[in-house]
Amino acid sequence: MRLTEGVEWALHCMWLLAACQSDEAMTTRHLAEFFGLPEAYLAKVLNLLVRAGLLKATSGPRGGFRLARSATEISVAEIVEAVEGRTALFHCSEIRQRGPVPLTGQACEVPCGIANVMEKAESAWWRELSLVRVSELVESSGVQSRQRVEAWLSGLAGAR
Amino acid sequence: MRLTEGVEWALHCMWLLAACQSDEAMTTRHLAEFFGLPEAYLAKVLNLLVRAGLLKATSGPRGGFRLARSATEISVAEIVEAVEGRTALFHCSEIRQRGPVPLTGQACEVPCGIANVMEKAESAWWRELSLVRVSELVESSGVQSRQRVEAWLSGLAGAR
DNA sequence: GAGTATTTACTCGGATACTCGCTGTCCGAGTAGGGCCGG
DNA sequence: CCGGCCCTACTCGGACAGCGAGTATCCGAGTAAATACTC
Numbered sequence: 001m002r003l004t005e006g007v008e009w010a011l012h013c014m015w016l017l018a019a020c021q022s023d024e025a026m027t028t029r030h031l032a033e034f035f036g037l038p039e040a041y042l043a044k045v046l047n048l049l050v051r052a053g054l055l056k057a058t059s060g061p062r063g064g065f066r067l068a069r070s071a072t073e074i075s076v077a078e079i080v081e082a083v084e085g086r087t088a089l090f091h092c093s094e095i096r097q098r099g100p101v102p103l104t105g106q107a108c109e110v111p112c113g114i115a116n117v118m119e120k121a122e123s124a125w126w127r128e129l130s131l132v133r134v135s136e137l138v139e140s141s142g143v144q145s146r147q148r149v150e151a152w153l154s155g156l157a158g159a160r
Numbered sequence: 161m162r163l164t165e166g167v168e169w170a171l172h173c174m175w176l177l178a179a180c181q182s183d184e185a186m187t188t189r190h191l192a193e194f195f196g197l198p199e200a201y202l203a204k205v206l207n208l209l210v211r212a213g214l215l216k217a218t219s220g221p222r223g224g225f226r227l228a229r230s231a232t233e234i235s236v237a238e239i240v241e242a243v244e245g246r247t248a249l250f251h252c253s254e255i256r257q258r259g260p261v262p263l264t265g266q267a268c269e270v271p272c273g274i275a276n277v278m279e280k281a282e283s284a285w286w287r288e289l290s291l292v293r294v295s296e297l298v299e300s301s302g303v304q305s306r307q308r309v310e311a312w313l314s315g316l317a318g319a320r
Numbered sequence: 321g322a323g324t325a326t327t328t329a330c331t332c333g334g335a336t337a338c339t340c341g342c343t344g345t346c347c348g349a350g351t352a353g354g355g356c357c358g359g
Numbered sequence: 360c361c362g363g364c365c366c367t368a369c370t371c372g373g374a375c376a377g378c379g380a381g382t383a384t385c386c387g388a389g390t391a392a393a394t395a396c397t398c
Contacts, residue, residue, distance in 0.1 A: 002380095003161050003250045003278075004342070011274045012255055027370070036258030040345050047372065059370045060351035076277055090163045095172055096305070098196030101312045103304060113300040114171045117236055118163075121288035128281035140273040144263060145256070152261045161342095164381070187331070200384050207333065220390035223331045 006045040006083045009037055011137075013046065014054070014079055018071035018134045019141070019149050025064030034152060045083060052082030071138065077129035089125075090118035166205040166243045169197055171297075173206065174214070174239055178231035178294045179301070179309050185224030194312060205243060212242030231298065237289035249285075250278035 013031050020026075028046060032039035046065055049055040056068045067074070092115040096103040111119070138146075173191050180186075188206060192199035206225055209215040216228045227234065252275035256263040271279070298306075 001161060001163050001244050001248055005253070006342090007250065008253060008255065008274070015274065025370095029370090034259050034261070035255045036260075036262075037255065038344060041343065043371070044344090044373095050371090057371060058351085059349095059372095061353050061367095061369050063351075063370050065371095076274075084161050088161055090167070093165070093168060095168065095195045095197065099194045100196075101194070101308050101315075102196075103308055107302055107304040110302070112305075113297045114168070114175065114236075116300075117289065117292045117297070121285045124284040124288045125281045128284045129277065132277045137273045137277070140276075142267055142270070144267040145272075148261050148263055155261075166381090185331095189331090198383060201382065203332070204334095204383090210332090217332060218390085219331045219333095219388090221328095221330050221392050223390075225332095 001089075003080075004084055006041075006048075007080055009035065009042055010045050010049055010079050010083045011076065013042075013065075014049070014067070014071075014074065014134050015137050015141070016149065017055075017065065017067050018074075019138045019146060020153055021071075022153070025058055025062065025066050027064040030064070030156070048082050049079070052078065054078060054082055067134075071135040072133055074134045075130045076132045076134070076137070077126055079134075080129055089122050090115070092118070163240075164244060166201075166208075167240055169195065169202060170205050170209055170239050170243050171236065173202075173225075174209070174227070174231075174234065174294050175297050175301070176309065177215075177225065177227050178234075179298045179306060180313055181231075182313070185218055185222065185226050187224040190224070190316070209239070209242050212238065214238060214242055227294075231295040232293055234294045235290045236292045236294070236297070237286055239294075240289055249282050250275070252278070 012035055016031065016034060017026060028039055028043045031037070031046070032042045046055060046057075050057045050065075054068055054074060056066045058064065058066070092111065094108065096112055097108060172195055176191065176194060177186060188199055188203045191197075191206070192202045206215060206217075210217045210225075214228055214234060216226045218224065218226070252271065254268065256272055257268060
């Protein structure tokens with residue numbers, strides 16, 4: 001089992017959009033170029049973020065993506081959920097109810113102990129992710145990372 | 161992303177082996193039949209548990225699987241790790257170092273903030289899993305579940 | 321009757337196909353800005 | 360010179376292949392018990 005590659009991309013893209021905090025929208029091409037990612041597939045991931053209401057997309061010239069809300073109002077958990085879906089991790093297939101001596105009736109209305117444990121662990125995971133906002137990611141990133149963004153942005157402005 | 165089906169099977173099998181606590185070994189056929197699972201593939205999962213040192217396998221007639229340790233000494237985390245591997249969940253592919261303006265040098269010796277968050281959340285997940293032992297799963301399982309096991313065991317003894 | 325070699329049936333273990341979801345790619349629909357034309 | 364219309368280029372969005380991990384399955388190696396035979 002492994003988290004989708006798109007999760008990492010989405011997190012970094014959200015970070016970049018929050019870090020440059022310019023009024024300009026960023027196109028898929030820009031984001032893909034900055035991180036060296038396949039442009040077409042990244043568009044798919046960004047699309048998920050738009051559907052989740054985390055990004056605003058504008059079409060046409062000078063269009064692109066913007067944060068839908070302030071970076072202080074977006075948690076890491078929301079981004080992960082947007083890309084992976086909340087269905088994640090452990091799924092109890094109720095094998096209690098299979099086999100020659102299945103467990104039936106009201107005994108199955110309560111989830112089994114195994115599902116309980118997994119659910120609890122999963123909650124802890126989501127809780128950790130929901131505690132961190134995108135703005136904190138920007139703040140905790142090193143000086144060099146921010147310099148890197150500025151250098152790239154100025155190079156972009158020069159080309160324009 | 162989703163956890164492997166084998167994880168659920170492994171957890172339930174460990175639970176069953178701990179619940180019946182008989183000195184008899186249980187064969188793959190028995191376990192598969194009890195849960196209504198494909199026998200051949202279940203064998204693969206059980207094999208992983210043996211390699212991890214959680215089960216003891218004996219060949220030949222009256223052979224099968226036994227718990228390698230007491231059920232109080234086996235945590236859920238160990239079972240999940242045995243089946244899925246510890247490599248799990250988020251893997252940082254260091255996209256910081258890609259693109260036209262890569263981040264290089266000693267700045268990359270420290271993991272990025274995103275990897276930090278994901279790592280922290282993952283630790284919380286494993287921690288929750290390591291807090292629960294198999295013996296607790298048996299205790300917390302309802303009376304009906306234990307009756308189910310006994311009914312099946314007696315039916316097995318009758319057939320023998 | 322006791323001990324031993326043999327047979328036999330049973331169990332695990334690794335090597336082998338198949339399927340589904342993630343990865344990667346493409347082209348079409350929609351939009352906003354810029355240019356052109358007319359007044 | 361100014362306003363409106365059209366055109367163009369740019370952007371996102373959904374539809375279409377490719378590959379790898381997970382899923383499912385089979386048959387062979389090894390083992391311990393039961394059996395038959397010998398002393």
